[in-house]
Amino acid sequence: MNDLFLEVQIQNTSSSTVFIQKVSLEPSEMYTGVELNTVNQAGEDECTFGTRTFLQSMEGRQYLYHLQLKQEFSDKSGAIRGLTEMGKLDIVWKRNLGEMAMLQTIQLEREAPGYGNMRLSLETIPDTVILEEPFCITCKITNHSNRKMKLVLKMCDTDSIRWCGSSGRYLGKLPPSSTLSFTLTLLHLQLGLQSVSGIRITDKLLKKTYAFDDVAKVCVIPSMVRRRK
Template sequence: MTTSMTSSMTSNMTSNIISSLTSTTTNTPTPSTDSIVDSIITPMEPSKTQEFIIRHEIKELGIHNLVCTLQYVAANEGIKRLFRKYYRFQVFNPFAVKTKANNMGDGTVFLEVQIQNVSERYMYLERMNFEPGEIFNYQDLNYNDNNIDDGGENDEFGEFMSGSNIDNEDNNIFNQNKQNENNKINDNQEENKEENIKKNIESVFGNNSYLNPQDIRQYLYMLKPKPEIDDRLGRTANALGKLDIIWRSHLGETGRLQTSQLTRKSPILDEIELSVISIPSIIQLEIPFKLGCRIRNRTTSTIKVIISAIKNKMGSILLSGQSSEMLGEIISDGIIEFELEFFPLSPGLQRVGGLKLTDIISGYTKEFDHLTDVFVVFL
């Protein structure tokens, strides 16, 4: 904001001029210390004007009240005088952010982020960062180079973090504070390095970072639980990560949006879980192929499982061989891996399903109408 002050006294110089600017909102009517800006102004001759710019980060939306207070002393009077002026304005968020989490059977999460420019002027999107939750690695799918992985699986990029979000713990140990400061510097350097690397790789949006009013962009991130994380925790955790968005207006004004933790509705895990762990790279029409499968027992007791086919639900991919097979006992939270052979009857993208698991101890059964999809080729 630019503040202008004019000395209207015709014959007297004013001195000891102190200006104070205070910003308040409807949520915080009492200004905090970081919202007050004080400045000492040099003495002013009659009818002279001074202008100065004050920068202040606005952290809340809605109605704001700017209170400008000026203190001065007239040279011939020696009396301290004070007056205030009030300015009222409203702050809008120029971007609307929507997210959607898509949960895969193996624990992978595809996070869709939709950014819309809801302002009345075009905006320049300077930076769009995603910081994953503690238990996730992630891959940024918004670049044409598929090797970009900001979650630690690719050492070239490492974990993508925003140094401005790292807060040092308040303690009185000097060495600890110094170490924390060094960590912040290293994180900022690493972030700058990653930004430079990404600038050399073409974005799926091209080189255009401008969003016209009502324009929408869709971003996609792939999250995977870290290998050392417990399987159940990795697949049910609801905290996915945070977004850090920086933009500029058409006049060069800078804005920043840091979201709270993005969450999802935790998926409900089956008591007996059947998943596919391997698929052949090429599946030919009318030639049998094998799928690697895994069953996990999520109950609190040992189960004894039989897998069988439901022929009227199998479609164009039929189970080859016996229609049922005893797989044996699986202890609580244990797994068993095995192979199933199938016979493809039709080319193209086909559904694999029509299977049933039965625990002969408890009588529990579960049907799997859709296990996976395979692409059948005709050579």
């Protein structure tokens, strides 16, 4: 969705040892970025690679970053198509101690996912639920088309899901590039990791129905497990 975890692998393909002085990510204007390459030890942040700054020949290393799409771009994510710029990665390195460091800049791109005219995302959902006990989820719909929608919600039961409440509920009108949130109640009939499926939303103006299945997974546990806790 709006969160992206980026793993960058750096490998020394030369025949000699190289020394990594700095690896930094500069996100594009669409994203904010956080480095995930440190751990907290005794109240201080330490690099996950320790104090070791060199790479032997053919040795590799992975760097992890968390990118988030800024709100102004998130609301218009339907217009983001094809390749998008994620930012640039700067690597400062040298072959021998004492020599001048070299800078290598890599432009990072990704293929933006296509959502079609309508996108459904989950705002809240529990990780764990109790078998045959109702729980709530909050959904958000985004209109990525260039026209107004008039929406009706229908919930379809599956082998493991029973939806609570009346189906055929009118959600209202949704202008272009706008969002609409609503809460649903359901319960699961099977234990284990279960999928949330069976959401159907119809645009009455176009008479088109959008199906949303496997939108999330929850862990269903027996009631006795919750009591013991």
